[in-house]
Amino acid sequence: MQLCLSRKAVCVSRPTAGRVQPTPARFIAMRSSGHPSMKDVEEIEKKVEQAIKDADTTCKESDAAHCAAAWDNVEELSAAAAHKKVAVQNDPISTDPLEQFCDDNPDADECRVYED
Amino acid sequence: MQTLNANRVRATPAGLQARSRARVCRVQAAKDGKTVVIGLAADSGCGKSTFMRRMTSIFGGSAKPPAGGNPDSNTLISDMTTVICLDDYHCLDRKGRAEKGVTALAPEAQNFDLMYEQVKAMKEGKAADKPIYNHVTGALDAPEKIESPNILVIEGLHPFYDERVRDLLDFKVYLDISDEIKFAWKIQRDMAERGHSLDSIKKSIEARKPDFDAYIDPQKKHADMIIQVLPTQLVLPTQLVPDDEGKILRVRLIQKEGKKLFDPVYLFDEGSTISWIPCGRKLTCSFPGIKFYYGPDTWYGEDVSVLEMDGQFDKLEELIYVESHLSNTSAKFYGEITQQMLKNSSFPGSNNGTGLLQTIIGLKVREVYERITEKEVVPVS
Numbered sequence: 001m002q003l004c005l006s007r008k009a010v011c012v013s014r015p016t017a018g019r020v021q022p023t024p025a026r027f028i029a030m031r032s033s034g035h036p037s038m039k040d041v042e043e044i045e046k047k048v049e050q051a052i053k054d055a056d057t058t059c060k061e062s063d064a065a066h067c068a069a070a071w072d073n074v075e076e077l078s079a080a081a082a083h084k085k086v087a088v089q090n091d092p093i094s095t096d097p098l099e100q101f102c103d104d105n106p107d108a109d110e111c112r113v114y115e116d
Numbered sequence: 117m118q119t120l121n122a123n124r125v126r127a128t129p130a131g132l133q134a135r136s137r138a139r140v141c142r143v144q145a146a147k148d149g150k151t152v153v154i155g156l157a158a159d160s161g162c163g164k165s166t167f168m169r170r171m172t173s174i175f176g177g178s179a180k181p182p183a184g185g186n187p188d189s190n191t192l193i194s195d196m197t198t199v200i201c202l203d204d205y206h207c208l209d210r211k212g213r214a215e216k217g218v219t220a221l222a223p224e225a226q227n228f229d230l231m232y233e234q235v236k237a238m239k240e241g242k243a244a245d246k247p248i249y250n251h252v253t254g255a256l257d258a259p260e261k262i263e264s265p266n267i268l269v270i271e272g273l274h275p276f277y278d279e280r281v282r283d284l285l286d287f288k289v290y291l292d293i294s295d296e297i298k299f300a301w302k303i304q305r306d307m308a309e310r311g312h313s314l315d316s317i318k319k320s321i322e323a324r325k326p327d328f329d330a331y332i333d334p335q336k337k338h339a340d341m342i343i344q345v346l347p348t349q350l351v352l353p354t355q356l357v358p359d360d361e362g363k364i365l366r367v368r369l370i371q372k373e374g375k376k377l378f379d380p381v382y383l384f385d386e387g388s389t390i391s392w393i394p395c396g397r398k399l400t401c402s403f404p405g406i407k408f409y410y411g412p413d414t415w416y417g418e419d420v421s422v423l424e425m426d427g428q429f430d431k432l433e434e435l436i437y438v439e440s441h442l443s444n445t446s447a448k449f450y451g452e453i454t455q456q457m458l459k460n461s462s463f464p465g466s467n468n469g470t471g472l473l474q475t476i477i478g479l480k481v482r483e484v485y486e487r488i489t490e491k492e493v494v495p496v497s
Binding site: 035036040043044045047048049050052053055059062063065066067068069070071072073074075076077078079080081082083084086 | 160161165187210213214216217218219220221251252254302305306309310311312316319320323324326327
């Protein structure tokens, strides 16, 4: 049983198909800046905290509909925080120093990739 | 549960070593022919993302946001599948909803016309410039262009709410999480957060319940397959260690009968009622063990078959043993379910019915796709 794994999405050979070589252009195209970081998580967590305070205030001062909307907002932000945390944990570039280095220096010797 | 240490070989510190990458077998499907549209409905915090990842894993590749686009995009794209989050069709952003006193669960906050127009366009092979709802800022960001994929998955709160959108869907799944389990999961998710307390979690659930019951829950009658997650019946609530609450689960897969696009999975004898405890002489399980149930039932007036698992997998051999006794799973080779579960063993629910039954639904989605397109999907290994 072989496993499908790749850091970057590269179409690799099945025994009968031709080989696909990653080109430098492809590497550059794959270098993206939008990697989730713990800073993003902290930013959302602060919003959650604030939203909870706002919800408590709104429920005291306003009607049931606005109260529900405020708590719904808390739920939305809590879900976003949880998803961001999972994204950071799953993104090898955010967690692995070698991956971070290779993301910035794909031509470095340590980052060579061999495909059979 | 044995985890396959699925990852790459690291360069050793000594000298220059090339990192080798294991062989990847994948079908790069050309987008020609029909787009199959799948709908997934569930409340927030109910495991939609995990389910999405299991489903897309059957088709190979890993689902990622569009490269070079908005980092807060909710869209996920892999070789054959594109997953769209229906929150992108909110017509009221966070500020707008707060002003009007409307939750995201209410139909007034959704632009169903645009949802219908764009899902229809993608089903017909055209690209769509889809808005982005930014969950961090709560605002609607500039649209992103989404190409028509082989398999389009629309997930969110209202995939079956609007009749026009519902009629575009080839296969519909609903995740029905019981109140106690929802509460337990939200505690696990949020209790470590600054600001949250048991009280705030409870208030949030209670405040959203009226709209959830009015607008989201009624959609479940339209689904082709429903996953219900309930507290276990193997252990009394008083016997449960707090850590296990929400973890030992009774999970039911409700499958509509008489559908042309898929055959329901069954145990031993289709249409009969079976109660099965696999643990015994051939298989030893640790506490609380595993119990299966299979039988016919009705769901909102329609005939269904129910396959239910209560308990936890503790060892790999339990999983393969169970798989070998299920029929009509749509697996393409012996052990495919086990292999998928192992591949995704880091996902929540990998040791219980949620992982097993969601994986089976993923295989059914593949079956639906193959029946509609009359093409074969080579299994990912």
